[in-house]
Amino acid sequence: MFSPSNTWITTVTLVPMKKVLVLGGSRYFGRGVVERLRDAGMDVTVLNRGSTPAPSGVAQLIVDRDDEVELKAALGSRSFDVVLDQVCYTPVQAEIARRVLRADRYVMTSTIEVYDQVRTETPMTESLVTPATVDLELPEYDYGDGKRQAETVFAAGDTPFVSVRVAHVLGGEDFTGRLRHYVERLDAGDAVDIHADPRPSTFIHAREIADFLTWATLADFTGPVNAGSHGELSVLELAAAISAEPEFRVVEQDASPFSFDRYAVLDTSRATGLGFSFSTTTDWLGEAVEELRKA
Template identity: 80%
Template structure:
């Protein structure tokens, strides 16, 4: 039986991944800080991944066939994980934001982000700094793992909608438009890629059980702009053009993922129109 360690995995689509792996018959262990219990039927370890000694003590002599790292945001965290965790394969949940410096008018392939220079001296412990450098933190974390000896895959996740989305970004549209207010958008909002929380849970569980390496983009077919999202919420949405502080998902750059690698590896994604209306109604019912 394959042994899998999931770092994080206690909320939103991470919990769904754990449940899928458990239901597939894998021997699953969840490691988190203990603020949220792990799903039933899996082992649970409590440790702070930023505390290297505490992490090592919690793991003891355990080794795993695969580690799925849901909560790695910095190169410092990646380096600690490389030193402490014993595994035959490492999978990191990354983000579409690793492409935040790319300017293109065609879907973005994984090769557009080369190995990123790593700087451990930056203030990665500072919450405000980390939030402002989210994409760079993920790029550098990917680079740390890719430079190691353990086979490594990174899943660059599109913007996630549906379910218990704690970000409130789609809710912003629903609440404003249902109240008759306008949403703030760029003069020419560009499209980006989205994925439903069920589908990214499916994809991460699938990736965990496969053996490919390298980065892979994950997103539903059918890119959407901020105006497309608004029109899924209201028949006649109102817009206000702004130069800054636009509504979530309003981008002034083209930010669409090319998912042909994932498709070639054997995973079939849905189309956003299959589930966007459902995601909107979930928010209204909540």
Template identity: 80%
Template sequence: MKKVLVLGGSRYFGRGVVERLRDAGLDVTVLNRGSTPAPTGVAHLIADRDDEAGLAAALGSRSFDVVLDQVCYTPVQAAIARRVLRTKRYVMTSTIEVYDRVRTDVPMTESLVPASPVDFGLPWHDEDFLEQNYGEGKRQAEAVFAAGDVPFASVRVAHVLGGGDFTGRLRHYVERVDAGDTVDIHANPRPSTFIHEREIADFLAWATTEDFTGAVNAGSHGALTAVDLAAAIAIEPRFRVVERDASPFSFDRYAVLDTSRATDLGFSFSTTTDWLREAVENVRKAA
């Protein structure tokens, strides 16, 4: 039986990934800081991944066939994981934000993110710095793992939508549009790629059990703009054009993922029209 360690996996789509791996008959262990219990039938280790000695003590002599790292945000965290974890393959949940410096008008392929120089001296433990440099932190984390000896895959996840979204970004739209308030957008809001919470859980569980390496984009077909999102909530939403502080998911650059590599590897994505209204209704129910 394949042994899988999931770092994080306690909320939102992460819990869904753990349940899918368990239900597929894998020997699953979750490691997190203990704020949320693991699903039934899953082993649970408690440690802070930033505490190298504590992480090593919690793991003991355990080794795994695959590690799925849901919560790696910096090269410092990646370096600790490389030193401590014993595994035959490493999969990291990355983000569409690694493309934040790309300027293009065609779907973005994985090769558009070059190997990033790693700087461990930056203030990665500062929450404000990390929030402002989210894409850079993920790029450098990818680079640390890619330079190691363990086969490595990076899943670059599109913007995730669904009723369980703790970030509140889709709820921002639902609440404003339902109240008749304006949605603040750029003068020419550009499209981006999205994926439902259920589908990204499916994809990450699938990616964990496959054997490919390298970066792979994950997102549903059918790019959306801020206008499209608002239109899924009401027939005639109201908009206000702003130069700054636009609503979340209003982008002033084209940010659509090319998902052909994932398709070639064998995964079939849905289309956003298949689930967008369901996601909106689930946000309403969760309010």
């Protein structure tokens, strides 16, 4: 059975108490990060729209981060040692945060999808994403491009900045329903739609990314860093972990989640070199599947 890495615990015990602001942090692995930071003795404040009360021992500011006037009023003269931004999706949000928030270090939860334009046959290193062209006038952004532009905005600022490029997250109280899609269809004997030649990607358990983000928040490095469990996984292998005889249907478009038509594996050597020890996907995938079945 998978158990979270304890590498970050050593880091936590060595740092003094810090004032940490978490934007978001109300559900899924974001809430797990808030609880870990609190339990490590940090002075934690969450800033969100208040859909869920903050965990005990954590302060909460209820505000819409997209409203710059409201955000300034809610924060007042507060400053923080670290900001962990769980919910920045666009350069507009990044610009507002950069203007309003006062912190000694800024950590943004980014995504593997910032590599969606990369075409390679080897694991993707952080350097493959170059600064994006920032367009603050677009009415909407796709997920990968919005995150790329947000990273670019923060990186151009004066505050030391980290972007954590998170692999596909499975396990725990996953609200996306992507893994559930496979479990329900395959358990019912239905086929899943895939590309003709599905390629592998990188995954991580919700507990492990909560560990990683806690560690990254309390560390002192800067720049982009990939986060994912060891062991690349294709949709074929994912399905095989759920069913002994999975059935597939090849489609040209609208394939199932996690069916990729390009090689999309993260190189996590920077994170491991900095001192974080990742698990291997096979350590926890079976557990994540069984959690869904029991639910």
